[in-house]
Amino acid sequence: MSILEISNLSLSFGGVKALQDVSFRVPENTITTIIGPNGAGKTSLFNCISGFYKPQQGNIRYQGQPLPGSIKPPRRAALGLARTFQNIALFRGMTVLDNIKLGAHVHMKSGLLSALAYFGPARREETAVRQEVEERIIDFLEIDHIRRQPVASLPYGLQKRVELARALAMKPQVLMLDEPVAGMNREEKEDMARFILDIREEWGITVLMVEHDMGMVMDISDHIAVLNFGQVITEGVPADVQNNPEVIKAYLGNSDIDSLRRKLNPEGEVA
Amino acid sequence: MRIGDAKQSYEADEAIWTSSTQKLWLGFFLLILMVFPFAVDSYLLYLGCLVGIAVISTTGLNILTGFTGLISLGQAGFMGVGAYTVAWLSINTGLPFPITLVLAGLMAAAVGILVGLPSLRVKGLYLAIATLAASVFLHFIFAEWEPVTGGMGGLSLEPAHLFGLTFQSDFMMYFIIVPLAVLMVLAARNVFRTRIGRAFIAIRDRDISAEILGINLLRYKLMSFALSSFYAGVAGGLFAYFYRVVTPESFPLSMSIFYLAAVIVGGMGNLLGGILGAAFMTLVPEALKLLTAALTPFYPNAPVFMSPMLEIIFGGLIVGFLIFEPHGLAEIWHRIRRFFRLWPFRN
Amino acid sequence: MDWLFFGEISLAGLAMGGLYALIALGFVIIYKATRVINFAIGEIMMFAAYLFLAFAGGMELSPWIALPLAVIGGSILGGVIEKTMIRPMLGESPISVVMVTIGIGSILVGLVEFIWTADPQLLPSFLPREPVFIGPLYLAPKIAYGFLIGSALLIIYLLYFRFSRGGVALRATASDQAAAYSMGINVRRVFNMAWVFGSLAASLAGVLVAATGGLSPQFGIIGLSVLVVVIVGGLDSILGALVAGVFIGWLETVAGAYLGGEYRMPATFLVLAVILVIRPYGLFGTHEIERV
Ligand SMILES: Nc1ncnc2c1ncn2[C@@H]1O[C@H](COP(=O)(O)OP(=O)(O)OP(=O)(O)O)[C@@H](O)[C@H]1O
Ligand SMILES: [Mg+2]
Numbered sequence: 001m002s003i004l005e006i007s008n009l010s011l012s013f014g015g016v017k018a019l020q021d022v023s024f025r026v027p028e029n030t031i032t033t034i035i036g037p038n039g040a041g042k043t044s045l046f047n048c049i050s051g052f053y054k055p056q057q058g059n060i061r062y063q064g065q066p067l068p069g070s071i072k073p074p075r076r077a078a079l080g081l082a083r084t085f086q087n088i089a090l091f092r093g094m095t096v097l098d099n100i101k102l103g104a105h106v107h108m109k110s111g112l113l114s115a116l117a118y119f120g121p122a123r124r125e126e127t128a129v130r131q132e133v134e135e136r137i138i139d140f141l142e143i144d145h146i147r148r149q150p151v152a153s154l155p156y157g158l159q160k161r162v163e164l165a166r167a168l169a170m171k172p173q174v175l176m177l178d179e180p181v182a183g184m185n186r187e188e189k190e191d192m193a194r195f196i197l198d199i200r201e202e203w204g205i206t207v208l209m210v211e212h213d214m215g216m217v218m219d220i221s222d223h224i225a226v227l228n229f230g231q232v233i234t235e236g237v238p239a240d241v242q243n244n245p246e247v248i249k250a251y252l253g254n255s256d257i258d259s260l261r262r263k264l265n266p267e268g269e270v271a
Numbered sequence: 272m273r274i275g276d277a278k279q280s281y282e283a284d285e286a287i288w289t290s291s292t293q294k295l296w297l298g299f300f301l302l303i304l305m306v307f308p309f310a311v312d313s314y315l316l317y318l319g320c321l322v323g324i325a326v327i328s329t330t331g332l333n334i335l336t337g338f339t340g341l342i343s344l345g346q347a348g349f350m351g352v353g354a355y356t357v358a359w360l361s362i363n364t365g366l367p368f369p370i371t372l373v374l375a376g377l378m379a380a381a382v383g384i385l386v387g388l389p390s391l392r393v394k395g396l397y398l399a400i401a402t403l404a405a406s407v408f409l410h411f412i413f414a415e416w417e418p419v420t421g422g423m424g425g426l427s428l429e430p431a432h433l434f435g436l437t438f439q440s441d442f443m444m445y446f447i448i449v450p451l452a453v454l455m456v457l458a459a460r461n462v463f464r465t466r467i468g469r470a471f472i473a474i475r476d477r478d479i480s481a482e483i484l485g486i487n488l489l490r491y492k493l494m495s496f497a498l499s500s501f502y503a504g505v506a507g508g509l510f511a512y513f514y515r516v517v518t519p520e521s522f523p524l525s526m527s528i529f530y531l532a533a534v535i536v537g538g539m540g541n542l543l544g545g546i547l548g549a550a551f552m553t554l555v556p557e558a559l560k561l562l563t564a565a566l567t568p569f570y571p572n573a574p575v576f577m578s579p580m581l582e583i584i585f586g587g588l589i590v591g592f593l594i595f596e597p598h599g600l601a602e603i604w605h606r607i608r609r610f611f612r613l614w615p616f617r618n
Numbered sequence: 619m620d621w622l623f624f625g626e627i628s629l630a631g632l633a634m635g636g637l638y639a640l641i642a643l644g645f646v647i648i649y650k651a652t653r654v655i656n657f658a659i660g661e662i663m664m665f666a667a668y669l670f671l672a673f674a675g676g677m678e679l680s681p682w683i684a685l686p687l688a689v690i691g692g693s694i695l696g697g698v699i700e701k702t703m704i705r706p707m708l709g710e711s712p713i714s715v716v717m718v719t720i721g722i723g724s725i726l727v728g729l730v731e732f733i734w735t736a737d738p739q740l741l742p743s744f745l746p747r748e749p750v751f752i753g754p755l756y757l758a759p760k761i762a763y764g765f766l767i768g769s770a771l772l773i774i775y776l777l778y779f780r781f782s783r784g785g786v787a788l789r790a791t792a793s794d795q796a797a798a799y800s801m802g803i804n805v806r807r808v809f810n811m812a813w814v815f816g817s818l819a820a821s822l823a824g825v826l827v828a829a830t831g832g833l834s835p836q837f838g839i840i841g842l843s844v845l846v847v848v849i850v851g852g853l854d855s856i857l858g859a860l861v862a863g864v865f866i867g868w869l870e871t872v873a874g875a876y877l878g879g880e881y882r883m884p885a886t887f888l889v890l891a892v893i894l895v896i897r898p899y900g901l902f903g904t905h906e907i908e909r910v
Contacts, residue, residue, distance in 0.1 A: 050483045077485030089480035091473045093540060102469045106485035110465060112494060118461035123282075126465055130281045170485065342713045389891075393898040396655050396712055400849050401894050403842070404887040411884040528720055535717055579731035586724030593714050593721070594706045 003028040003206050004049070004174055009058035011044055011230075018044040019055065020230040026174065026223075031200050031207040033217050035241075036227035037250060042210040043086055045227070046176050049208075050083060051076045063173065078106040080173030084163040084180065086210075090151040096162050097130075097147045100137060103169030104129045129169075137165045141195060157188040164195065168203075175199065177209045181216060189213065193220050218242060226250065285464065304453070308445045316441045318557060323448035324509050325549035329533045330459050330542060331502025336531065337539035338468070339495040340475030342395075345386055345402035347526035348409035349500040352379040353507030354517045358426040359419060361511075368431035368438070368447065372508045379504025380497040382409070387496030391489050394478075406524060413519035425518030428511060438512065448509050455502060460542055462498070471495050475540070532585065536592050538599030547600040555588070556581055625755045627875045628868060633757065633765035635867020637823045640768045641840075642847040642859035643775060644819030649853050650792035651812035654704060655712070657719040660841020661726035662699075662817050663824025666692030667741065667833050668730050670825045674742045681744030689821045696817025700810050723838060731835045738834040745829065764826035771822055775815070776856070788812060792854070843870060846886045850893045852903020862901065 002025035011019040018041045026032045034042050047053040049060060051073040060067040062079065071079075082103070090099050108129065114122035138144050141161055146154060151162060160180060167175055180196065181189045193216050199205050211217050217224065218238045225235040228250040234241060241247055308316055332346050353375035360371040386405040390398050413420050420426065431438040431447065438444050462468045470491045473481035482488050511517050529552060537548020559581055566573040592599055641659065648656050656662075669691040673684035699722055707715045745763040749756055779785035790798040791808045799805050828837065847866045851858025866886050873885035899905045 052479065052483055072487075073483045074485045074487045077483065083483065085480060089477050091476040091481075093472050093476050094469065098469055098472075101466070102473055102481075103484060105466050105470060108466045112462075112467060112498070115462045115465040115467045116458040118464055122461075122465050126285060127282045130285060134281065166484070336713070340711075340713070342716070389894050389898075393894055396716060397849065397894060397898060399713075399716070400845060401891065403845070404891045404894075407842075407883050407887040408891075411880070414880065528724075531717060531720075535714075575735075576732060578736065579728040582724050582728030582731065584728075586721040586726075586728065589721030589724070590703055590718050593710070593718050594703065597710070597714065 001028050002026055003063055004208065005061040006045070006049075007059055007061070009045070009048060009055045009060070011041075011048060011053055011055045017230050019048070022058070022227070022230070022232050024225045024232055024235050026206060026208050028206055029200065029204060030222035031196065031209060031220055032223040032225070033209045033211055033221040034225050034227055035211065035214075035217055040227040041230040042227055043178055044230075046083060046178055046210065049076075049081060049176065074106070077170060080171070081176065082167040082170035082172035082174070083176035084160070084167050084178055086178040086182070088156075088159050088163055090159055090163060090166075092150070092152045094151065095147070096143065096149055096151055096154070096165075097133070097138075099151055099162055100133050100165045100169050101126075101129055103166040104133065104171075107171060133165075133169055137168050140198070141165050141168075142191075157184050160184065160188075160192070161195075164192075168199070172205055174206045174208055177207065177211075179210055179212065181211065181213050189216060196220060301453070304449055308442055313441060316445060318554065320441055320444050320448050320513055322550045322553050323445070323452040324506050324513065325530075325533065325553045326452045326546050327455050327509070328503050328506035328530055329537065329545045329549035330456050331499040331506065332530045333534050333537075333540070333542065333545040334459060334462070334471070334502070335495050335499035337534050337541065337545070338463070338475060339471040339492065340478075341387075341390065341492060341495060342399040342531070343402040343496075343499070344399055344524065344527045344531070345383075345406045345409070346499075346503050346530045347522040347524065348406035349379045349383055349503035350507030350510060350526070351409055351413055351517075351519075351522035352382050352500075353504030354511040354521065355413065355420055355426070355507075356504070357508035357511040358428045358517045361428045361431075362426060367433040368512060369433065371431075372451075372505055375508035375511075376501040376504040379507065380501040383496040383500025383503075384493050386500075387493045390492045390496070403524075406527060410519055410522070410524075413522070420519070423519060425516055425521070427516045430515065431512040441513075444509075444513055447512070451505070451509070455505070456542060456546065459502075463542075467491070467494065472540070529585075532589050536588055536599055538601030539597075541599065541601040543604065544599045544601030547604060551600060552585075552588075555584060559584065622754065623875075624872075626757070627872055629752060629755050629757050630761055631868035631871030632864055633761045633867075634827075634871055635864035636765045636772070637768045637827055637863075638844060638847050638867040639860045639863025640772045640819050641823045641844045642851065642863045643772060643856060644816035644823075645844055645848050646851075646854065646856055646859045647775075647779075647788070647819070648812050648816035649848070650856075651788055652700075652704070652809045653712070654719065655716050655853070656816070657716055657841065657845070658699070658723040658726065658838075659816075659820050659844055660838035661723040662692055662696060663820045663827070663840065664730060664833070664835070664837040665695055665726050665824075666817075666821030667824040667828035667837065668734055670828070671734070671739055671741055671833065674744070675739075681742060685744070685822075685825060688825055689818055692821025692824065693814045693818040696813040696820075697810055699817075700813035704813070705806075705809070723841070727835050727838060736835050738832055740832055741825070741829045743829065758830070760830040764830060768823055768826055771819065772860075775819065779856075784811060842883070843886060846890045849890055849900055852900025854904055855900065855902035858900055858902035 004026035006025070007023050009019050009022040010017070022045065034045065036042055044053060048055050051067070051069070051071060054069045062081065067076065091102065094102070108125050110122040110125045114120050138147060141164065143158065143161055143165060146158060151159060154162065164177070164180065177196070181192050184192065196207055196209070197220055200207050209221070221238055223235070224238055224241045226233050226241060226247050233246045233250060234244050307319060311319070328346060328350060332343065336342050356375040356378040357371045360366050360374060386402055389401040393401060414423055438447055470481070470486045473484070473486055474488060474491055478488060507522070510521070533548035533552040534545060535548070536551060537546065538544025559577060563573045563577045596602060641663065645656060645659055648654060666688045670684050670688035673679045673687050674681045679687070703718055703722060704715065707718055743760070745760050747759055750759050750762040751757070779788060787798070787803045787808050788811070790801065790803055791805055795805060827840065843866065847862045848859060850866060851862030866889070869889065870882045870886050874882045877885070893900060
């Protein structure tokens with residue numbers, strides 16, 4: 001059973017064809033990863049799923065229902081499509097705790113009047129969200145020591161973790177992670193990989209990920225789709241994708257080992 | 272810090288005034304506000320009322336500009352809507368002031384929503400220009416819709432009244448203005464403890480990401496406009512009761528800029544900053560007046576230079592704070608507090 | 619309808635619009651290069667006009683010497699403002715930068731009042747006085763010659779930005795700051811030059827407008843009309859500045875003549891509101907692309 005089905009999606013910006021006739025499925029309760037060289041269209045695909053970009057062609061089905069352009073981003077978030085961003089998009093004017101609580105926005109209801117009085121529904125709801133965020137997310141991601149800090153003061157790796165926390169507060173069905181370990185050190189990467197696996201195992205959330213770190217991708221993915229120049233060139237389990245000559249070619253530009261060597265050493269000075 | 276798991280402790284942790292010293296200071300401050308009118312002369316009382324009105328309006332603008340990131344050049348126009356609403360209601364219906372003030376706020380909020388509608392399509396400075404257009408139209412309506420607004424002559428109204436009490440003197444008005452200011456600042460503080468305040472800040476910091484995370488931008492931008500202009504409307508209503516005459520020239524564009532300046536000088540996106548900024552910007556001209564009066568015996572020309580000096584100081588404060596202290600008086604205040612917390616151990 | 623009257627009013631309006639176009643061009647140059655919306659442009663115009671007053675009236679120089687001196691003074695003012703007050707704001711939010719320009723406007727008003735008092739003043743007249751007729755239509759000479767001088771500068775500007783090295787640097791900076799920088803263009807200098815050139819255009823227009831309508835510290839209000847022009851035309855469009863300048867100048871004059879002075883601003887702001895709704899980035903402006 002696929003929770004997300006992308007069919008024949010095409011998107012272009014002027015002359016740039018970011019996505020061309022892209023089709024693939026995200027099986028439920030898996031970690032599905034999209035890989036591909038820079039500019040292949042991975043982030044654009046996420047943006048189409050989020051509803052921020054409107055594909056010129058094709059359609060997206062989510063939990064068996066179509067997701068037409070008339071369903072705007074906030075509605076999609078409420079339906080359970082959560083994500084993190086390639087260039088960390090935390091709200092700099094808020095603390096870690098408030099950033100995470102913001103993720104719960106779509107599941108809250110209290111209105112302006114009760115907010116002004118901070119009485120009745122608003123107060124109950126805020127307390128409940130606080131409790132849930134503390135006990136389910138902050139403990140799980142081991143960020144209790146920074147909850148009061150403004151996000152801007154945090155190191156990069158922790159910021160990524162807070163972004164994940166915020167996405168989890170959205171109670172997603174599908175969690176989209178755009179390069180979750182980019183720029184992290186080894187230890188941080190391992191932590192993050194562990195979190196992602198736990199999220200799939202224990203929370204039963206389907207993970208759709210974009211990532212360049214092949215080690216991690218091959219380790220934790222159940223299913224991989226490869227995008228190159230806006231097109232899906234292959235998909236399958238890690239072992240198949242790893243050995244697919246098309247993929248090697250996409251990544252290396254040319255499968256010829258000598259030319260790769262030359263690329264790595266453009267001056268020809270072999271050490 | 273590890274908090275106990277009981278629900279109560281989260282609730283306590285979410286409270287605004289957590290420590291008992293904080294509560295003590297708050298009580299002390301409220302006490303001062305209480306005895307102030309009994310202790311001072313009529314001039315200071317008058318200033319107290321002016322500051323109170325300015326605090327309400329600045330807090331409103333801070334919600335919109337400081338917290339939601341939507342710059343507005345229409346604040347004076349919204350205050351005008353509130354003032355005319357109060358004037359018209361008190362002339363034509365004789366309703367008591369709590370009702371007229373609420374209606375003034377609601378009227379201004381309705382106009383605010385209308386003015387905010389372009390935010391569906393335009394952002395940033397284009398939106399600021401739309402609010403500028405609104406203030407031009409509002410001024411035009413105030414001046415030309417004679418049957419309702421009294422045209423250029425404006426409207427004069429009776430003092431506020433309630434339960435047979437009339438609030439004619441500044442002393443009486445103080446007891447409407449200042450409690451209302453305290454209440455409205457606290458209400459604003461509450462908003463920023465909830466999802467609505469978080470949504471505002473999220474829109475200011477990164478609107479697109481906020482939308483993808485589930486925040487309906489138009490809805491919250493309009494809500495911010497409505498809330499902000501409600502505050503402006505109430506402030507305008509108080510202005511009407513305070514001066515008891517309302518004319519189109521009571522709410523010039525320069526007043527909108529005055530409030531923006533108060534937000535900036537105080538500290539954008541900081542409620543305490545709004546209060547400090549409102550008080551500071553209201554009191555600077557008064558201080559200058561005092562200085563001029565003191566100088567006149569020695570320099571008979573001094574009064575001539577007061578108005579240009581005021582312009583220069585006003586502009587200089589805006590520029591100076593933006594360049595040298597972008598977080599405004601609130602930041603200076605925090606620095607002073609830090610200093611005294613450590614004093615006398617480090618220095 | 620009196621067509622002759624309409625024709626004459628329209629002509630005066632179009633001529634006024636030509637000056638608006640010049641000011642708007644100055645505004646757009648600054649915006650394109652530095653992305654700063656200059657709310658102080660009206661006050662810069664005013665300041666230059668007062669300088670003219672000082673040189674021609676106070677120091678009794680020939681107006682034809684006073685005019686270039688005043689314009690140079692206004693340009694220097696623009697350059698100084700950029701260097702001392704705008705540059706430190708590099709990278710700050712547009713809201714803050716706009717507020718800085720508003721503050722600058724206020725300082726300039728104060729300075730002018732300080733030096734020249736708040737009383738309205740008349741500029742010594744220096745333009746030819748014989749009535750100008752275009753066909754059957756009479757045009758006040760001050761407006762006609764003002765228009766001619768303004769247009770001359772406008773044309774020089776257009777040629778300069780099209781063909782000169784400085785113009786190319788400016789356009790390169792406008793289209794991609796980082797790329798321009800990496801190509802070795804001195805971006806800081808371009809910013810400064812944009813303010814100097816922009817203020818120069820505004821200063822000349824300031825003297826010409828003040829020569830027809832008089833001068834007071836409230837003169838800077840004209841900045842609001844310019845703001846309408848550039849929003850209607852599109853903040854980053856030179857063509858837009860020209861077209862909208864002429865149109866708004868015409869509309870303002872016609873509305874003033876037929877409906878009364880109190881209708882001038884509402885009429886132009888109505889056009890602005892409509893444009894904001896149907897074409898949020900102005901008639902010729904470009905829509906900025908947003909990414910996550
Ligand atoms: N808003 C936009 N306007 C114009 N072009 C765009 C826009 N968004 C993406 N593109 C273009 O679409 C193509 C795909 O970009 P995208 O960001 O999706 O790549 P990516 O696979 O995420 O790359 P990376 O690994 O570097 O993040 C690129 O050529 C990019 O320049
Ligand atoms: Mg990407």
